[in-house]
Amino acid sequence: MVSIDTTKTVDRHPPYQTRNWSPTENCATTTVEKDYPWYANIVNYLAADVESDNFTDYNKKRFLREIRQYYWDEPYLYKHCSNGVYRRCITAIEVPDILSHCHSSSYGGHFATFKTVSKVLQAVFWWPTMFQDAQKFISQCDPC
Numbered sequence: 001m002v003s004i005d006t007t008k009t010v011d012r013h014p015p016y017q018t019r020n021w022s023p024t025e026n027c028a029t030t031t032v033e034k035d036y037p038w039y040a041n042i043v044n045y046l047a048a049d050v051e052s053d054n055f056t057d058y059n060k061k062r063f064l065r066e067i068r069q070y071y072w073d074e075p076y077l078y079k080h081c082s083n084g085v086y087r088r089c090i091t092a093i094e095v096p097d098i099l100s101h102c103h104s105s106s107y108g109g110h111f112a113t114f115k116t117v118s119k120v121l122q123a124v125f126w127w128p129t130m131f132q133d134a135q136k137f138i139s140q141c142d143p144c
């Protein structure tokens with residue numbers, strides 16, 4: 001089993017204020033477990049050929065179909081999106097900073113959910129609950 005260090009984040013931007021917004025409380029997560037990122041099963045399969053024990057037949061079939069969209073380039077997982085762009089998969093820890101940058105900064109411009117998610121996608125990031133997380137983040141934005 002491959003261990004993924006979720007404490008490391010790429011700090012390309014200065015930190016932004018994220019008022020009362022925590023990824024563990026507010027993200028609509030699809031995590032495997034609380035301590036692992038949502039893509040732990042995917043990385044374990046791609047990097048070490050280890051399958052989860054919790055798969056039913058249908059879930060395993062679905063998992064093997066969906067895993068073709070992912071590319072593991074250590075230490076990052078990328079998703080090959082339908083428009084041909086590879087987007088880096090993001091952990092829940094990184095979500096608030098990305099949403100803050102894409103919504104609250106001068107680059108973000110406090111736009112609504114769809115435009116904010118479009119900016120996240122333009123920044124070549126991806127996670128499965130980005131619309132729900134952006135909607136929650138924007139609903140808690142004081143200037144909006």
Ligand SMILES: [Zn+2]
Pocket residue numbers: 103104110111138141142143144
């Ligand atoms: Zn706002």
